[in-house]
Amino acid sequence: QVQLVQSGAEVKKPGSSVKVSCKASGATFSSYTITWVRQAPGQALEWMGDIIPIFGSTKSAQKFQGRVTISADISTSTAYMQLTSLTSEDTAVYYCAQHGVPSATPRGNWFDSWGQGTLVTVSS
Amino acid sequence: QSVLTQPPSASGTPGQRVTISCSGSSSNIGSNTVNWYQQLPGTAPKLLIYNTNQRPSGVPDRFSGSKSGTSASLAIGGLQSEDEADYYCATWDDSLNGWLFGGGTKLTVL
Numbered sequence: 001q002v003q004l005v006q007s008g009a010e011v012k013k014p015g016s017s018v019k020v021s022c023k024a025s026g027a028t029f030s031s032y033t034i035t036w037v038r039q040a041p042g043q044a045l046e047w048m049g050d051i052i053p054i055f056g057s058t059k060s061a062q063k064f065q066g067r068v069t070i071s072a073d074i075s076t077s078t079a080y081m082q083l084t085s086l087t088s089e090d091t092a093v094y095y096c097a098q099h100g101v102p103s104a105t106p107r108g109n110w111f112d113s114w115g116q117g118t119l120v121t122v123s124s
Numbered sequence: 125q126s127v128l129t130q131p132p133s134a135s136g137t138p139g140q141r142v143t144i145s146c147s148g149s150s151s152n153i154g155s156n157t158v159n160w161y162q163q164l165p166g167t168a169p170k171l172l173i174y175n176t177n178q179r180p181s182g183v184p185d186r187f188s189g190s191k192s193g194t195s196a197s198l199a200i201g202g203l204q205s206e207d208e209a210d211y212y213c214a215t216w217d218d219s220l221n222g223w224l225f226g227g228g229t230k231l232t233v234l
Contacts, residue, residue, distance in 0.1 A: 035223070037169075044126060045161070045169065045212055047223035061222050095168055106216050106223065110159040110174035117168050 002027035004115035022096030031102035128226035146213030
């Protein structure tokens, strides 16, 4: 099973951007979709978007379109999530997760392995 | 407010059986498999049930999942204190073209 290790906590000013990394080890990276999920304090999990590294194809939730950029570097088995125009409502723990089976379609898949989470705090 | 509706809380005593529901619609639960995640306090979510009723290796058979129409359920039998956690259902939505999570259910073992 893959291990996903995320970058450390960040404190950002409103209006700025943050880029979180997610490095995979122990299993095949390029063929498995990497999903990004966030969780605001005391709130539910929220899907942000995903990427299939081998294709570079991405999807994102409508709520984040125009603000989120998901990318991947196959050579280092690392995925990235950049979120721009931050506000206090973006304060949350951000998780990456790898899907269970390599597939170009999300239907019938699941989030198998999760990173440890990265706390992003947006405060002036 | 989540598109997938879960009860905010559930509880039971050790040894009891508890069921957590997840209600959706034809574009999500009605036409896709459902996954369940367990989140212990202060930790990342962990896959508990995939493809509606499959358990990953290492998950006790006390945990089971099912689906009927546009609703899904997670059942936990022989409740233990270590089961105290938040539980989330999740599925793909064909109309939104994205993944959905339920609002989460906080399970308390009395």
